[in-house]
Amino acid sequence: MPNDQMIVFRFGVDARPRTENRLMTGIVNALGIGSLLWIGLIWTLRCLL
Structure with a gap:
């Protein structure tokens, strides 16, 4: 797998559930x-009791 595809794949995977991760x-x-x-x-x- 070339580097460009890896970066795009990682970015696509990371960008989608970002709101869910922030909520969690x-x-x-x-x-x-x-x-x-x-x-x-x-x-x-x-301490009081």
């Missing part, structure tokens, strides 16, 4: 931030 990374980041907030809340409650 956003969901993962939101889950990570949410879990950190939950851990902080649990720690504060444990």
Whole structure:
């Protein structure tokens, strides 16, 4: 496979699900931030009680 075709193939494959990847990374980041907030809340409650 020549280099040009590889680049075009990679670009076509990468360009199509870019929005899906961005959405997934956003969901993962939101889950990570949410879990950190939950851990902080649990720690504060444990310290208060």
